[in-house]
Structure formats: C-alpha cells, structure tokens
Amino acid sequence: MEALAATVSWDACLIVLPLLGAIACFAWPNAAKKLALGTALAVLVSIASLTIRVTAAGAFRHAVGAWGAPLGIELLVDGLSLVMLSATAIVGLAITIYSAGYFKADVSSRFWPLWLFLWASLNALFLSSDIFNLYVALELTGLAAVTLTALAGSADALTAAARYLLVSLLGSLTYLLGVALVYHGFGSVDMAVLAGRVESTPVFWAAFSLMFVGLALKTALFPFHFWLPPAHASAPAPVSAALSGLVIKASFYILMRLWFEIVPADYSTFTNFLGVLGAAAVVWGGLQALRAKRLKLLIAYSTIMQVGYLFLAFPLAVAAAWRGALYLILSHALAKSAMFLAAGNILYCAGHDRIESLDRIAQRLPMSLAAFAVAGVSIMGLPPSGGFIAKWLMVEAALKSGQWWWAVTLVLGSLFAAAYVFKVVGYAFTQAEAPHTSIDVPAAMEWAALALAVAAVLMGLIAPWILASMEIGRAFPGAAIP
Amino acid sequence: MDRLTLVLWIFDSVTGLGLLLLAGWALASPQLFRGIILFVAFSLMMSIAWVRIDAPDVALAEIAIGAGLTGALLLAALSRLGDSEPTQESMNRPIERSYRARTFRSLTASLLAAVAVALVFLILALPGDSEGLGAEVAASLDASGVSSPVTAVLLNFRGYDTLLELLVLLLALLGVWSLGGLPAQPVSPAVLVLDTLARILIPVLLLSSAYLLWAGTHAPGGAFQAGAVLGAAGVLLSLAGWQVRQRYTGVTLRLLLIAGPSLFLAFALYTIVAGQSLLEYPPQRAGVMIVLLEVAATLSIGTTLAALFVAEGPRNKEGQ
Numbered sequence: 001m002e003a004l005a006a007t008v009s010w011d012a013c014l015i016v017l018p019l020l021g022a023i024a025c026f027a028w029p030n031a032a033k034k035l036a037l038g039t040a041l042a043v044l045v046s047i048a049s050l051t052i053r054v055t056a057a058g059a060f061r062h063a064v065g066a067w068g069a070p071l072g073i074e075l076l077v078d079g080l081s082l083v084m085l086s087a088t089a090i091v092g093l094a095i096t097i098y099s100a101g102y103f104k105a106d107v108s109s110r111f112w113p114l115w116l117f118l119w120a121s122l123n124a125l126f127l128s129s130d131i132f133n134l135y136v137a138l139e140l141t142g143l144a145a146v147t148l149t150a151l152a153g154s155a156d157a158l159t160a161a162a163r164y165l166l167v168s169l170l171g172s173l174t175y176l177l178g179v180a181l182v183y184h185g186f187g188s189v190d191m192a193v194l195a196g197r198v199e200s201t202p203v204f205w206a207a208f209s210l211m212f213v214g215l216a217l218k219t220a221l222f223p224f225h226f227w228l229p230p231a232h233a234s235a236p237a238p239v240s241a242a243l244s245g246l247v248i249k250a251s252f253y254i255l256m257r258l259w260f261e262i263v264p265a266d267y268s269t270f271t272n273f274l275g276v277l278g279a280a281a282v283v284w285g286g287l288q289a290l291r292a293k294r295l296k297l298l299i300a301y302s303t304i305m306q307v308g309y310l311f312l313a314f315p316l317a318v319a320a321a322w323r324g325a326l327y328l329i330l331s332h333a334l335a336k337s338a339m340f341l342a343a344g345n346i347l348y349c350a351g352h353d354r355i356e357s358l359d360r361i362a363q364r365l366p367m368s369l370a371a372f373a374v375a376g377v378s379i380m381g382l383p384p385s386g387g388f389i390a391k392w393l394m395v396e397a398a399l400k401s402g403q404w405w406w407a408v409t410l411v412l413g414s415l416f417a418a419a420y421v422f423k424v425v426g427y428a429f430t431q432a433e434a435p436h437t438s439i440d441v442p443a444a445m446e447w448a449a450l451a452l453a454v455a456a457v458l459m460g461l462i463a464p465w466i467l468a469s470m471e472i473g474r475a476f477p478g479a480a481i482p
Numbered sequence: 483m484d485r486l487t488l489v490l491w492i493f494d495s496v497t498g499l500g501l502l503l504l505a506g507w508a509l510a511s512p513q514l515f516r517g518i519i520l521f522v523a524f525s526l527m528m529s530i531a532w533v534r535i536d537a538p539d540v541a542l543a544e545i546a547i548g549a550g551l552t553g554a555l556l557l558a559a560l561s562r563l564g565d566s567e568p569t570q571e572s573m574n575r576p577i578e579r580s581y582r583a584r585t586f587r588s589l590t591a592s593l594l595a596a597v598a599v600a601l602v603f604l605i606l607a608l609p610g611d612s613e614g615l616g617a618e619v620a621a622s623l624d625a626s627g628v629s630s631p632v633t634a635v636l637l638n639f640r641g642y643d644t645l646l647e648l649l650v651l652l653l654a655l656l657g658v659w660s661l662g663g664l665p666a667q668p669v670s671p672a673v674l675v676l677d678t679l680a681r682i683l684i685p686v687l688l689l690s691s692a693y694l695l696w697a698g699t700h701a702p703g704g705a706f707q708a709g710a711v712l713g714a715a716g717v718l719l720s721l722a723g724w725q726v727r728q729r730y731t732g733v734t735l736r737l738l739l740i741a742g743p744s745l746f747l748a749f750a751l752y753t754i755v756a757g758q759s760l761l762e763y764p765p766q767r768a769g770v771m772i773v774l775l776e777v778a779a780t781l782s783i784g785t786t787l788a789a790l791f792v793a794e795g796p797r798n799k800e801g802q
Contacts, residue, residue, distance in 0.1 A: 007757030016750045016760075019649065023740050023747065026656065027733075064642045066759035071618045072639050075760075110660040117653055124646065136646045143650060147657035158661075181604070184612050206604050 010050035011062055011077050014085060014123040017042045022116035029109035033100055036112045040096040047089040054082055059473025061129065069190035076129035078473025083326055084126040084253055087333040090455065091245045092119050094448045098341050099238045101442035107151055118144035118242060125250050131179050132189040134254050135172060142168035145247045149235040160230035167217055167227040174214030181207035191261045200264045208263060218251035221311060222281030225304045232300035237344020240296060241337035244303040249329050252310055260476065275315035279409045281308025286416025295343045295353040298420055302379060305413055306332045312406050316397045319476045324393030326470055331386025331456050335378035338452035342372040345441045345449060359430040364438055369428050371449035376421035378456040381414045386459030494534060500527050518556045525549035538702040539632045546710030551787050554717050558791055627768025628699040636704065637772045641761050645746045648779060652743060655786050658793050680722035687715035695780050705776040709783025716788025742782030745775055
C-alpha cells in the first residue's frame with residue numbers, strides 16, 4: 001500500500017478521480033450523492049498526499065503521455081498551483097457537504113455530475129503548464145459554471161446564465177486567438193518552452209492583448225464585470241460559492257502564470273493602467289454593494305471589489321505584492337464561499353434575501369449569521385484573518401515601493417467592506433413585529449458555512465506555513481521570503 | 483504566372499470574398515431563418531478554404547459539424563423558439579431593435595472591424611514559414627502507433643486534450659438536459675419521401691462513418707468526423723419519425739454516451755495505478771488502443787450529437 005502511495009501520481013488523480021466521479025454520477029443518478037461524497041474524500045486524500053510530496057521533494061513537472069514539451073502536454077506542480085488546488089479542495093469539500101442537503105431530489109441528480117465536472121476542470125486548469133490545454137480546461141470550467149448557474153431555473157437565473165454563456169465563450173475564444181498567434185509566432189504552446197523563446201515583438205503583444213482581454217472578461221475585471229452580479233446573485237447558493245470563490249480565480253490564475261513566465265518585461269504604463277482598473281473596481285464594487293437591496297447581490301458586488309485588489313499587484317510588481325494577491329485569492333475563496341453559503345441558508349430558511357427584512361435571522365439562524373460575520377472579518381481584512389495578512393503584504397509593498405496611493409485604495413476598500421458587512425449584520429439583529437414562517441435548515445449546511453468562515457480567519461494564524469508553501473518552485477518573480 | 487496558378491489565384495480570391503460576403507449577410511440578416519441558411523453556406527465555403535490551405539481534417543470537421551450539425555441544431559432551436567408550431571410567417575419575422583440596441587450594435591461592429599483590420603496587418607507581418615511542431619511530430623510519428631500526424635497528435639501526443647474535449651461535448655448535453663430538455667415534439671407520420679430517403683441514406687451514412695473512423699489512422703478522418711456523421715444519421719432518423727423504444731433510452735443510452743470518455747478515463751486510471759505517466763501508451767500496443775478508443779469515442783460523439791438535436795429531457799428521450 002505504501003509502495004503504491006509512493007508511485008501514484010496524485011496530481012493526475014486530482015483530474016481523473018472527479019471526472020470518473022462525474023461520469024459515475026451521470027450513469028447512476030440514484031447513487032449520485034454517495035458517489036459525489038466519496039469522490040470529494042478521494043480528492044481530499046489526493047491533495048493531502050500531493051502536498052506532502054511537494055513539501056518534501058519540491059516542485060515537479062509531469063509529462064502527460066511521457067512525451068514532454070514541446071510535443072506533449074506538461075503538468076506543473078509548484079507552490080502556486082498547490083495553493084490554488086488546496087483552496088479548491090477545501091471549498092469544494094464544503095460545497096459538496098452543503099449541497100447534499102441543499103438540493104431537492106430532481107435538481108440534485110443534475111447537480112452532482114456538473115459540480116464534479118467543474119471541480120475536475122478547475123483542478124486540470126491549476127495543474128496545466130500548456131496554454132492550449134489551459135484553453136480546453138477554461139472552456140470546460142466555463143461551460144460547467146454556466147450550466148450550474150442555470151440550475152436555479154428562475155427567469156433571472158436563466159437570463160443571467162445566457163449572458164454568462166456568451167461572455168464566457170467570447171472570453172475563451174479571444175484567449176484562443178491569442179494562443180494561435182503565440183503558437184504561430186514562437187512554435188510552442190508550453191509555457192516553459194515559450195519562456196525561453198518569447199521576444200518583445202508586435203506579434204507577442206497582440207497575442208498577449210487578446211489573451212488578456214479574454215481572461216479579464218472572465219475574471220470580471222472592471223469594466224468587464226457587468227455579467228457577474230446577476231449570474232452570481234441568481235445561481236443556487238452552493239454554485240454562487242463556487243463561482244465567486246473559485247471560478248473567477250481560474251482565469252486570473254492563467255493571467256498570473258502568463259505574466260510571471262512568458263511576458264518579457266514589466267511595462268509600467270500598462271501595469272499602472274491595470275492598477276487604475278483595479279482601483280475603479282474597488283470603488284465601484286464597494287458603492288454598488290452598499291446600495292444593494294438583496295443579500296446575494298451585495299456579496300456579488302463585494303466579489304467585484306476583491307477582484308480589483310488582485311489587479312493592484314500588477315503595478316506593485318514586487319514579490320511581496322504577489323504573495324499578498326495569492327493570499328487574497330486563498331482567503332477570499334474561503335470567506336466569500338462562506339458568505340454565499342450563509343446567504344443560501346438565510347434564503348432557504350426565510351424564502352427571501354431582502355436585506356431590510358432580515359430581522360430575527362439572528363435568533364433563527366445564529367450559526368449562519370455568525371458565519372457571515374466571521375467571513376466578513378476576513379473580507380474586511382481585520383486581524384488575525386487571512387484577508388488581513390493579504391492586505392498587510394500588499395500595503396507594505398505599496399509603501400516600500402513609494403506608491404502610497406495603492407495603499408489608500410486598499411484601506412478604502414476595507415472601509416467599504418466594513419460598511420456593507422455591518423449593514424447586513426445590523427438588519428439581522430432588528431426585532432420583527434410579526435412572526436415569519438420559516439423552514440428548518442439542515443445542520444450540515446450551517447456547519448459547512450461556519451467551518452469555511454472560521455478557516456478563512458484561522459488562515460491568518462498559519463501564515464508562515466502558507467507563505468513558505470507558496471515559495472515552492474519559485475513561481476513568483478523577485479526574491480524569496482527572507 | 484502560369485495558367486494553373488492564375489486559376490487557383492482567382493479561385494482563392496472568390497472563396498475569400500465569398501466568405502466575407504456570406505459572413506456579412508448572415509450577421510446582417512434581419513430574419514433568423516435566412517441567417518441560419520447563410521451561416522450554413524458560410525461553413526461550406528469555409529471548408530473549401532480549409533482544403534485550400536492543406537487542412538483536410540479541419541475541412542471534414544467543418545462540413546460535418548459546422549455546416550451539418552450546427553445548422554441542424556440552429557434550425558431545431560429556431561423551430562421551437564415560439565410556443566406554437568413554426569409558420570412561414572414566424573420564421574421570417576424581422577427582429578425588432580430599439581435605437582439603443584442599434585447604437586450598441588454599430589459600436590460593437592466598429593470595434594470588431596478595427597480589431598479585424600489590426601489582425602490582418604499583424605498576420606501579413608508574420609513570418610510565412612512557421613513550421614510549428616511539424617518536425618517534432620514527424621520525428622515521433624513512428625512511436626505513436628498511427629501514421630496520420632493529425633490522429634497522432636489528437637489521440638497520442640495530446641490525447642489528454644482530446645479526453646477533455648470529449649467531456650466538453652458530454653457536458654453540453656448535460657447542460658441541455660439539466661434545463662429540463664425540450665418538450666417532446668409531436669411525432670409526425672413519416673413523409674414518404676423522407677422515409678425513403680432515410681432508408682437509403684442511413685446505411686450510406688453508417689458506412690461513411692465507419693470508413694472515416696478507419697481512415698483516421700492513416701489519412702484525414704477520425705473519431706470526431708466519424709462521430710459527426712453518425713450523429714447526422716441519428717438526426718435523419720429522428721426527422722423521419724423514428725423513435726427509440728423506451729427501454730433503450732435509460733441506462734443503455736447513458737452507457738452509450740459515456741462509452742468514449744469512460745474508456746479514456748479507465749486508461750488514464752490504469753496509467754496512474756501502474757505508476758506511469760498519465761495516458762502513456764505502451765509503444766507496441768498504441769495502434770490497437772488508439773483504434774479502440776476511437777471506436778468508443780465515435781459511438782459517444784454520435785449519440786451525444788443526435789441527443790443534442792433531439793434535446794428532450796432525460797425522462798422521455800430518444801437516442802439512436
């Protein structure tokens with residue numbers, strides 16, 4: 001058994017097992033729930049084993065089909081992919097447990113294969129080192145995400161899903177056009193090979209622009225964010241959690257990889273422009289979140305704001321800023337999915353998510369409200385949460401590099417976040433005159449939300465360990481941690 | 483300039499201009515029905531262009547999937563857009579647009595035109611002799627188990643991409659079904675002409691599909707093209723009013739749909755447990771394994787495409 005554990009490639013398991021699970025759920029819909037829970041556990045074992053291996057032996061590449069680049073596809077496991085995969089596994093497990101109680105029987109049998117497909121394609125994306133294979137994974141991710149959004153079945157959800165589908169296809173086709181140009185210009189689609197070949201030519205910049213626009217569209221960077229609030233607000237709660245927590249990070253991850261590995265040099269005009277878009281996203285997302293009347297819409301606008309922070313790392317450029325951005329991806333994945341799951345509980349119990357009518361939720365769903373508030377701590381960036389570490393790193397980078405205005409943006413964002421989190425919590429504690437009818441929420445759904453929120457806060461306490469893991473394989477530009 | 487070059491030059495110019503015109507007409511067409519027909523014509527012309535730039539595999543896929551099945555899917559979707567049976571009038575109904583929508587359209591069109599012009603200049607500036615990975619593929623072709631470079635890339639060198647693409651197709655069907663599918667269309671009694679045509683064409687389509695599948699190992703063709711032709715046979719059967727018995731639409735249909743991806747995944751799992759690289763073929767058995775995988779993939783692709791066309795919910799659905 002131990003010999004097997006040593007030879008098995010756990011990275012490949014992360015892709016193949018959920019795919020097998022998805023197909024099994026499709027073939028045997030009656031057993032889908034058990035199959036999905038089993039798959040989630042198997043994925044958890046795989047990621048744990050992979051983490052142990054990578055921590056001990058360092059980053060490695062896996063040549064699929066034993067061909068190796070440039071002929072074949074290569075998978076890359078380093079600190080960056082490990083962090084993304086772990087975030088996916090933790091959020092994925094919580095979503096799986098939550099969904100087991102959330103969906104009614106008929107929707108449930110449709111949900112499980114789609115959800116496992118989404119999980120597998122995210123894992124495939126975070127492992128790939130090949131820009132064409134990344135396109136395929138991106139397409140699989142987008143299609144699964146759109147279909148899951150439509151599962152809610154309401155008119156709002158269907159409209160939002162149709163728009164999301166068009167945006168998603170436009171984004172991936174634009175990206176693909178860039179990939180085609182890169183292949184023609186430099187004769188490879190493997191990132192490591194390209195890193196040695198790419199020069200700062202017009203072809204490269206045209207290709208990169210296309211890829212950037214496609215990925216920014218999918219990441220919902222301001223002003224490409226228009227599709228996100230309706231889609232994330234009207235999807236079923238566990239799907240919203242996956243969309244905000246994980247799916248938009250997938251396209252940002254590709255962007256980071258391209259930026260670190262292929263793009264020849266930093267151009268301060270371009271990076272400052274990205275920073276301005278990021279700052280605009282922070283302000284716009286914050287204002288819209290404050291104005292939102294519905295809880296899930298508020299959380300969705302908060303996501304746009306958090307995406308803005310990520311793009312501030314481009315002008316900051318130093319390794320500390322990128323570590324902060326990656327930390328933010330991780331903590332936001334946990335905190336935001338906790339928020340959406342908590343909002344889902346409120347919706348499940350009260351039948352609506354109008355913020356003004358959230359009275360007495362504190363009495364009825366104390367755990368879910370606690371989950372929302374605790375997740376809010378990380379979203380605001382208060383110590384000791386993961387969000388705090390992330391912002392600390394970024395603010396420090398801004399001040400050290402003399403770009404204090406980005407630090408101001410980060411602080412402003414925290415104020416916005418504090419305002420909208422307290423707005424929700426404040427309404428939840430008001431007393432209602434008339435008793436409302438309510439439906440009991442399964443305990444597992446409440447625990448799943450709370451566990452994610454607590455994990456987002458605890459992430460701040462294990463910062464040295466996480467930061468050290470990020471350094472495996474030196475994915476970041478700049479110096480390692482002192 | 484000798485005569486053949488001149489003829490080819492004229493031919494290419496006509497194809498290129500025709501493509502632009504057809505695309506423009508298809509996009510500008512106020513009637514959806516006309517737009518779809520123009521789109522199909524565009525795909526047919528595009529396949530000629532693919533042949534001219536020495537990409538017969540893409541040309542085959544373009545005809546089978548781009549012109550054939552996509553056209554059929556679009557028409558099927560159009561016929562079910564309204565609540566009632568489609569009439570000549572509803573099919574030709576112009577799309578109404580507000581002032582705002584028209585402004586948005588012209589802005590989008592200008593932006594796209596600017597991007598297109600920039601791309602044209604860029605492509606003209608590209609080196610014309612880019613080899614890509616042609617040399618690497620040729621060098622490893624002997625070890626791939628097949629002699630067609632395209633099949634070698636799709637099933638062996640980059641087989642992992644193909645596995646994911648098969649799943650994209652399955653996911654698309656899952657998406658349609660998860661929306662509840664479409665209501666069953668009333669079964670029309672088979673029109674004599676259609677019935678006769680189906681009886682003649684189905685065997686031909688099945689034979690073509692089998693040929694394309696077999697040819698894929700050494701010539702243009704392969705699972706996607708063969709599957710598309712198989713799917714077309716399914717579409718024709720369903721148009722002619724044939725239905726699959728209820729007892730085959732449950733597990734049997736599901737097993738057909740997952741046959742290709744499952745075999746691929748079983749292979750992947752085997753390589754994981756055996757401690758090899760993911761999807762690593764044993765060199766001496768690669769040829770046989772590729773053919774097996776392609777047979778399963780063809781069945782699944784064909785069934786999936788036909789099921790997408792029929793598009794009924796999983797409870798009362800037809801397959802092939």
